[in-house]
Amino acid sequence: MTRPTLMPNAFVPGAVPLAPQDEARIARRARLLGPAYRLFYAEPLHIVRGDGVWLYDRDGRAYLDTYNNVASVGHCHPRVVAAMAAQAGVLATHTRYLHDGILDYAERLLALFPAQLGHVMFTCTGSEANDLALRIARAATGGSGVIVTDNAYHGVTLATAEMSMSMGPAVAPGPTVFPIPAPSIENYPEGIASGFATAVTDACDRMQSQGIKPCALIVDTIFSSDGIRPDPSGFLAPAAAAIRARGGLFIADEVQPGFGRTGGHMWGFQRHGLVPDMVSLGKPMGNGYPMAGLVLQPEILADFGTKSRYFNTFGGNAVAAAVGLAVLDVIQDEGLMQNAATVGATFAQGLRDLSSRHDSIGETRAAGLFLGTDILTDGRPDGAKAGRLVNDLRREGILISATGPQGHILKIRPPLPFSQANVDQFLTTLDSLLAAD
Ligand SMILES: Cc1ncc(COP(=O)(O)O)c(C=O)c1O
CATH class of the missing domain: 3.40.640.10 (Type I PLP-dependent aspartate aminotransferase-like (Major domain))
Structure with a gap:
C-alpha cells in the first residue's frame, strides 16, 4: 500500500488560484515559518474569530466547525x-x-x-x-x-x-x-x-x-x-x-x-x-x-x-x-457528554442513511461525536475523492478533514455542543454534493 500525503486535503502551492492577499500571506508564512508547516484545504482559510461551533473568516463568513476537538466545549466559551x-x-x-x-x-x-x-x-x-x-x-x-x-x-x-x-x-x-x-x-x-x-x-x-x-x-x-x-x-x-x-x-x-x-x-x-x-x-x-x-x-x-x-x-x-x-x-x-451520545447517534444514523443512496459512502464507524465514514469508488477506498469532498464541503461552509492510511475516511469530530440542526446542515450539504458528483 502506498502511503498518501500526510494530510489528504492539504494546501498545495500553485494548485488553485488564490486571492492576491492570500498568495502574499502564504509567501510570508513560508519565509518566516519555513517549509515544515502545512495548511488545511486547497483554498486555505483565514479565520479571525470563533464562537461555539462556528468559525468566521476575515469577510465575516461563518463556517460550521465539524472538526475541532480542541475547542471541545465550543470556541471561546x-x-x-x-x-x-x-x-x-x-x-x-x-x-x-x-x-x-x-x-x-x-x-x-x-x-x-x-x-x-x-x-x-x-x-x-x-x-x-x-x-x-x-x-x-x-x-x-x-x-x-x-x-x-x-x-x-x-x-x-x-x-x-x-x-x-x-x-x-x-x-x-x-x-x-x-x-x-x-x-x-x-x-x-x-x-x-x-x-x-x-x-x-x-x-x-x-x-x-x-x-x-x-x-x-x-x-x-x-x-x-x-x-x-x-x-x-x-x-x-x-x-x-x-x-x-x-x-x-x-x-x-x-x-x-x-x-x-x-x-x-x-x-x-x-x-x-x-x-x-x-x-x-x-x-x-x-x-x-x-x-x-x-x-x-x-x-x-x-x-x-x-x-x-x-x-x-x-x-x-x-x-x-x-x-x-x-x-x-x-x-x-451543559450535559455535553450526553449531547455527544444523543447527537452523535443521529449523526451516525444520518451518514448510514446516506450510504444507502450514494455508492461512494461506505461504512460509518462512530462513538459519540467522533465519526469516521469511508469514501469508496467501486467499493474500494478512494482518498482522492475524500480529499475533494473535504474541499467541496469547505467551499459550502463546513469544515472537516480526512484520515486513515489511504486518506479515504472522512473524519468528523465537532465541538461537543453540536446540535441536531448542525447535523442536518452537514447531512443535507453532503447529500447534495454527492448527488452532483
Ligand atoms: C492521539 C494523539 N496523541 C498525541 C498527540 C500530540 O498532542 P500535541 O499536539 O498536543 O502535542 C496528538 C495530536 O494530534 C494526537 O492526536
Whole structure:
C-alpha cells in the first residue's frame, strides 16, 4: 500500500488560484515559518474569530466547525475565557509554590477516573504527556520496546515522533518501536479482540528476538489516525492483558477521544472495560489553552519518583488549573457528554442513511461525536475523492478533514455542543454534493 500525503486535503502551492492577499500571506508564512508547516484545504482559510461551533473568516463568513476537538466545549466559551482571564489577572506561577488551584483541579480530574489511577502529572502538550509516559514506563519495566499501530500518531518530540507511524518512514518507527496492524476486521478476520491481542504478543516475540525487552503498548483509544476504530467495545482488553503478560504497560492515549467526546463515557478506554496503567490527556483539556497531563497508577510512578525529579515550567500553572476546572464545569453543567451520545447517534444514523443512496459512502464507524465514514469508488477506498469532498464541503461552509492510511475516511469530530440542526446542515450539504458528483 502506498502511503498518501500526510494530510489528504492539504494546501498545495500553485494548485488553485488564490486571492492576491492570500498568495502574499502564504509567501510570508513560508519565509518566516519555513517549509515544515502545512495548511488545511486547497483554498486555505483565514479565520479571525470563533464562537461555539462556528468559525468566521476575515469577510465575516461563518463556517460550521465539524472538526475541532480542541475547542471541545465550543470556541471561546465565555466561562472558560472568564476563568482564564480572572486567574491571569491574579497569579500565573508554576507548581513549585503551594497553590490550591492545581490541587482542586487534580482532585476533580482524578475523581473522573477509576480509583486505581491515583496520580496526575501536568504537561503543556499531548506529546509531552506521551513522552513522559514513555520515560516512566521505561523506569517501571526496565524495557524499551514499544508497540504502536500502523498509522498511529502520538506527538512531535523525538520519542513520540518515532512512535508516530503516520509521519512516514523518514520519522517512524524508531529502533525500539514495533508497529502492528490497526484493529479492523480486514486486518483481523479471525476477530478483532483476539487478533489484536495476538499481534501484541507477536510483536513482543519480535522485539525479544532482537534482545529488546517489552516496555509498553500505547494506543489512541479511538484509533483516530488509523481510521476511527471504536468497535466492538471491549476489544482492547485482551491486548492490554497481552502486553502485561510480557512485563509491559498499557498506555491509553486519550488526547483525541477524552473529555466526554465518545458519549457513553468520559474516556475512550472505558468502552473497553479495562483500567490502563497510564492515560495521556491533551487537546480538549484546556479548550484551546495549552494544557495536557498524564494520569497514572501510583505503583508505576514510585521508582521514577524517587530517582527523577519532575518540573514542567508551564505544565499545571495556576491559569491552567483555573481553565481546566472551568472546562469540567461546562462539560457537566451543559450535559455535553450526553449531547455527544444523543447527537452523535443521529449523526451516525444520518451518514448510514446516506450510504444507502450514494455508492461512494461506505461504512460509518462512530462513538459519540467522533465519526469516521469511508469514501469508496467501486467499493474500494478512494482518498482522492475524500480529499475533494473535504474541499467541496469547505467551499459550502463546513469544515472537516480526512484520515486513515489511504486518506479515504472522512473524519468528523465537532465541538461537543453540536446540535441536531448542525447535523442536518452537514447531512443535507453532503447529500447534495454527492448527488452532483
Ligand atoms: C492521539 C494523539 N496523541 C498525541 C498527540 C500530540 O498532542 P500535541 O499536539 O498536543 O502535542 C496528538 C495530536 O494530534 C494526537 O492526536
